[in-house]
Amino acid sequence: MPKTAAGRKTETKSAKLSANGNNKTASKPEPDNDSAVTDVYDVEQAQAEYVKRRKSQLTAIKKLDKDLLGEMLYQMILGRLFERKCAEVYRMGKIGGFCHLYIGQEAIAVGSMMALKEGDYVLTSYRDHVQAMIAGITPEAVMAELYGKATGNVGGKGGSMHMFSKEKGFFGGHGIVGGQIGVGTGMAYAQKYKGTDNVTLCFFGEAAVNQGLFHESLNMAQLWKIPCIYICENNKYGMGTSQARAMSIANIAKKAEGYGMAGEFVDGMDVMAVREATLRAIERARKDGSPTLLEVRAYRYMGHSMSDPGKYRTTEEIKKYQQRDPIALFQDSLKEAKVFTDQDFEDFNAKAAAAVEAAVKFADESPFPDESELMTDVFAE
Amino acid sequence: MTIRDALNAALREELIRDENVFIIGEEVAEYDGAYKVTRGLWKEFGDKRVVDSPITELGFAGLGVGAAMAGLRPVVEFMTWNFSILAADQIINHAAKMYYMSGGQFNIPIVFRGPNGSAYQVSSQHSQALEAFYANFPGLKVVMPSTAADAKGLLKSAIRDDNPVIFLEQETMYGMKGEVPDDEDFTIPLGVAxxxxxxxxxxxxxxxxxxxxxxxxxxxxxxxxxxxxxxxxxxxxxxxxxxxxxxxxxxxxxxxxxxxxxxxxxxxxxxxxxxxxxxxxxxxxxxxxxxxxxxxxxxxxxxxxxxxxxxxxxxxxxxxxxxx
Structure with a gap:
């Protein structure tokens, strides 16, 4: 991924106001051009829909095992704290290269991946730390990889964008926008070829939808009934360019229709909504291989990468989306359903914070790879 | 035996030998292959093992890479290597680097094959010899047979290799004849002149x-x-x-x-x-x-x-x- 000229030091936690001071304070940001695209991800509308389905969602929560709910919440909190720590140590120069953070999108990975079973596969883009940890790669191994250490997930050869675990069914960590869509299609193809009922979750951002490979892959997947679940994480921005400035239509889920494929729009701030939509897609895929395109709308709180100064959006816009923070929404529901208390949330936070601290300590204390590793793993013997 | 038939025999023997081997490409199945290298294989092995793809080079190359990561051994045919340029991202950024950047976890046992170089008067976009291009990327093996025996022995080795192999044939040479050992265990190791x-x-x-x-x-x-x-x-x-x-x-x-x-x-x-x-x-x-x-x-x-x-x-x- 290209690094902006601004360099890594200029990362802002909250986006800067634009130079002319003429920032929109209305709840709905204006599109940046005169195209027909409007901001269909309206926060108020999403919240209104969320309130409407709240009752059924509470029922769904009550049906789920408490341990699973606890693990879902814990993974969301761990992902959030881990990524915050990444930003911190990146600024200290501990992490090099590109570093894309997942803050704000935790409900997508947790809601979908925790609906999988043994033998299912996952792969994603370069924004992969949280998916890697949910798959079962330890925070220590992910952090050590970010530090470029020998104890890292791939021995310091991949870095932030390339986490992998064959053992855990985590097929990467891919750095070319949309490149993993073809790979994921092939993984699911192999699952069907081998006669299993397993599925592949293939994550990518909304900007990848403009790549040719997205269309080539969806065509083959529907043509051949390949059990791939395409999860488009629509975080509204492809690097520093808003979706409205880069895509001729706003509704990505609708693109599935062009291939005769099932497509669904999902509220990506609602972890239970993501889980349920994924389960519907999984059911289709396990039954006869039918693929699904899920457009899961979320919001990227941080810049595209640590080198993104975020001048293309306003603090107000970020704050607006943060009103529907996925962790806060889930905690409210869990509390209302009387599954967990505030004390439980504090305990989850403390546990996650300790795991992150342990990961940093481990990464700090680990050795760099031996120089002899430079020429290993080029070819399989 | 012609080079075409030697390649065909290699594919057939490897399809029989290993059920994880499958062939995918444009017109490789029902049409019997644009240059007939896959002649008869679809009839013998069926839709699962010999797959007609849409004209979507990047797509089916990517599908091959993913299938190889998940344990299959795809043989991906490009109707000509000129079209592989559309798929270069999957070959170079994905297949060639996956083993390394996964720290030795995911090897990519895949063969990309098809005719390379000139034919007769097919002009600028269909006459390129791309071996130097692909040989420049660590992680890819590059093979170029010139006889029927080499074609068979090297293709079998390429399919059995655990790495991505760029297998470059030559369109005007498909009809060239030569002695070919009938032995189904006949292989020629890669990297031997x-x-x-x-x-x-x-x-x-x-x-x-x-x-x-x-x-x-x-x-x-x-x-x-x-x-x-x-x-x-x-x-x-x-x-x-x-x-x-x-x-x-x-x-x-x-x-x-x-x-x-x-x-x-x-x-x-x-x-x-x-x-x-x-x-x-x-x-x-x-x-x-x-x-x-x-x-x-x-x-x-x-x-x-x-x-x-x-x-x-x-x-x-x-x-x-x-x-x-």
Whole structure:
């Protein structure tokens, strides 16, 4: 991924106001051009829909095992704290290269991946730390990889964008926008070829939808009934360019229709909504291989990468989306359903914070790879 | 047996041998292959093992990479290697690097194959020889057979290899005949050159398209000047068996490299450099290269002939380095 000229030091936690001071304070940001695209991800509308389905969602929560709910919440909190720590140590120069953070999108990975079973596969883009940890790669191994250490997930050869675990069914960590869509299609193809009922979750951002490979892959997947679940994480921005400035239509889920494929729009701030939509897609895929395109709308709180100064959006816009923070929404529901208390949330936070601290300590204390590793793993013997 | 049938036999034997092997590409199944390399395989093995893809090179190359990560052994046919350029991201950014950037967890046992180089008057976009391009990326093996036996033995080794292999055939050579061992365990290891003709006075390193030309040139030189030319075919570009080439040069002290690709940054340039490194003191004349002209391939037959390597051009080069 290209690094902006601004360099890594200029990362802002909250986006800067634009130079002319003429920032929109209305709840709905204006599109940046005169195209027909409007901001269909309206926060108020999403919240209104969320309130409407709240009752059924509470029922769904009550049906789920408490341990699973606890693990879902814990993974969301761990992902959030881990990524915050990444930003911190990146600024200290501990992490090099590109570093894309997942803050704000935790409900997508947790809601979908925790609906999988043994033998299912996952792969994603370069924004992969949280998916890697949910798959079962330890925070220590992910952090050590970010530090470029020998104890890292791939021995310091991949870095932030390339986490992998064959053992855990985590097929990467891919750095070319949309490149993993073809790979994921092939993984699911192999699952069907081998006669299993397993599925592949293939994550990518909304900007990848403009790549040719997205269309080539969806065509083959529907043509051949390949059990791939395409999860488009629509975080509204492809690097520093808003979706409205880069895509001729706003509704990505609708693109599935062009291939005769099932497509669904999902509220990506609602972890239970993501889980349920994924389960519907999984059911289709396990039954006869039918693929699904899920457009899961979320919001990227941080810049595209640590080198993104975020001048293309306003603090107000970020704050607006943060009103529907996925962790806060889930905690409210869990509390209302009387599954967990505030004390439980504090305990989850403390546990996650300790795991992150342990990961940093481990990464700090680990050795760099031996120089002899430079020429290993080029070819399989 | 023709090179076409030798490739067909290799594919068939490997499909039988390993159920994880499958073939995917444009018109490889029902149509029997654009150049008939896959003739009869769809009828014998069915839809699962021999798959007609849409015209979607990046898509089916990506599908192959993912399937290989998940344990299958895809053989991906490009109708010509010119179309592989559409799929280059999957070959170079994904297949070539996956094993390394996953710290040795995910190897990619995949073969990308199809005709490379010129045909007859198919013009600029259908005549490119891409071996130097692919050989420049660590993680890819690059193979170029020039005989029917090599075609069969090398393709079987490529399919059994645990790494991505770029397997470059030559369209105008599919009909060339040669002896091929019938043994289904006949393989030729990747990375081993073959001396196609022994000689004492000059070495020609040729591959694919230029091997038959080099052999003819050697005969002419022998007949006309009584000079004995050795023809070395590396067969595998990467890994390159430089030892066999260097040993030949140490014997003959003269080197001509004949290749179908363009000259700039070519495989011939690499061989020339490695020979300089390993046998500088043995060379009695500067290394001479015969390559395709530095222009897109023209359509007109006379211009195409002028652009390509030929027996005459190779003879002239040998005469030059031998001062004949």
């Amino acid at each position: 073959d001396i196609k003709r022994e000689g004492a006075d000059c070495t020609i390193v040729a591959r694919s398209f230029t091997v038959p030309q080099a052999l003819k040139a050697a005969e002419q030189i022998q007949a006309e000047f009584g000079v004995s030319v050795e023809v070395v075919d590396p067969r595998t570009i990467k890994p390159l068996d430089i030892e066999t080439i260097v040993n030949s040069v140490k014997k003959t002290n003269r080197l001509v490299i004949a290749e179908e690709s363009h000259a700039f940054a070519s495989v011939g340039a690499e061989i020339s450099h490695q020979v300089m490194e390993h046998a500088f003191d043995y060379l009695d004349a500067p290394v001479k290269r015969i390559s395709t002209a530095e222009a897109p391939m023209p359509y007109a037959r006379n211009l195409e002939v002028a652009a390509l390597p030929s027996v005459e051009k190779i003879v002239a080069a040998v005469r030059e380095v031998c001062y004949l």
